[in-house]
Amino acid sequence: MDSWEKSRFSLFSILNYTMFGLFTLLCIFPFYYLFINTISDNDLSSRGLILFFPEGIHFQNYLKVFHVQGLKLAMLVSVSRTVLGTILTVAASAFLGYLFTRSEMWGRKFWYRFLILTMYFNAGIIPWFITMKNLGLMNNFWAYILPGIVVPFNIILVKTFIESTPIALQESAQIDGAGYITIFYKIVMPLITPILATLAIFTAVGQWNSFTDTLFLVNDSKLFTLQFILYRYLNEANSLAEMMRNSTVGQVSLSQMPTPMTIQTTVTIIVVAPILLVYPFFQRFFVKGIMIGAVKG
């Protein structure tokens, strides 16, 4: 313990603490900077005067942005794809993972390989796009859900996890006359909740963040997701101008009048907020998840 006391205030330690402190600040500053700009005086903010602390705090931007055309609908689309996609993906991963632990399944080895193989090849963007089109998944909400239901990596994780649980539990249930579904539901599911929670969080974050499926497959504005809307707002002056016209109803002072920038910033904060809200609670799951994944990899 002697060296510990000595090292505590050594030059190395000071440098080390400082470097990590700086990098940590660098990681969270953008979140903070955008947030203080959304709640500050819009005039000051548009002149770049809000740098470290908010000034003239108001919440008009958040109220205004909900009147922006299409944003509520996009929110609904994003939330529904996240909820539905997560439930279906996790349920399918759990069920399939379980089925593949049953050695009596017809052609088990073959079908397992059939699934795992899809991890290693990819037809490419264009053939995939044409297939999705032929399957009628252009401008279709199910395009967000169906392709992501069967994820080989999830199935590997669940299967491995089930194999590490005591098989005797399943056997004794079987002797008592339980069928496969009952065993899955009553015995296996409760045992594998930790891995299912991990998968759920990863899937939900992935669904929430997904952008390319909208980009490739959707041009119907009713199905736009928040990520896609945000991207458009950042790039298209026209849609922003239209938004401004729609959102500035009634009299507002200059300091609370939305500018293109405040709308962009506010939408950004709205898109990032769900992640910031769940993140502190699930961070340890994230960590555990990557560890379990790593053991397999």
Place this chain on the structure above:
Amino acid sequence: MPSEFVKIISPAKKSKRLRKSVKHSSYRLFFMALPFLILAFLFSYLPLYGWIYAFYDYSPALGISQSPYVGFKWFTTMVSNEMQRAEVIRVLRNTFGMNILGLMTSVFPVIFALFLVEIKSTWYKKMVQILTTLPNFISWVLVYAFVFMLFSTQSGFVNQVLMNVGWISEPINYLASDSYIWIKMTLLGLWKGLGWGAILYIAAIAGIDQELYEAAKVDGAGRFRLMRHVTVPGLIPTFFVLLLLSIAGFISAGFEQFYVFQNAINANDIEVLDLYVYNIGIANSSFSYSTAVSILKSLVSVVLLFIANRLSKMIRGETII
């Protein structure tokens, strides 16, 4: 009652019946999995059929049955047509350039982990770990939004601060500029992935046998010696696995990042293979040619996978596939 039942039927009959029921349940299990197998077929195997588009002069108006068959025409134009060859070489250079830069930064998570475990204060260590993994969980669109606001010319934080300090007199437009675009993209990738990438190494360090440290300390090793002779060798296997995995996926890495950051000014240097396929295929609807490029890309990634696998076998005696 069950025991009575068993007694009545002869052993031969019993085993036959058992076999029958096993067979029955084995099909039942298969049929339960079937809907999911169909999904995998539809979304992973069926697209492979789309490769035939590369051998036709496909036009969406005519459909594949009416479109003329052209054989390897699209593959040969890629190399014989001078303009297209130059394009392909350009996007390959971008793909390899940015990915190699990305691979070079893969030592940073190791360094991050090495130094983080040297921090003695538990709450500080935890805080650093929690907050630095956050950027990994936001989409590239959000990263783009952050960069867009922080670096904007009129009101962005960076330009304002630099002008206040007096380092620059005119705001710099960082996004609409092609200088150092590879490095900018690499740095953004590093910002997003560093904390997360380090988690595995932190776990690996926790798994190193403590007796090794004790022994080395007894032999008089200091902090840096311990790092060099105990921790680093302990991390090398993990490092190689991750490196090999990233080599296999390297040619299809980063579509979203480069898509959101592309603009008229940096297009030349940021367009990677996948982005090129998207730009010519979906945005310009030249399906056949871009399918041909897609196929070549898939072949290259299979080759990369096998190379990575072979290397893994050589270095670690274990395969990654």
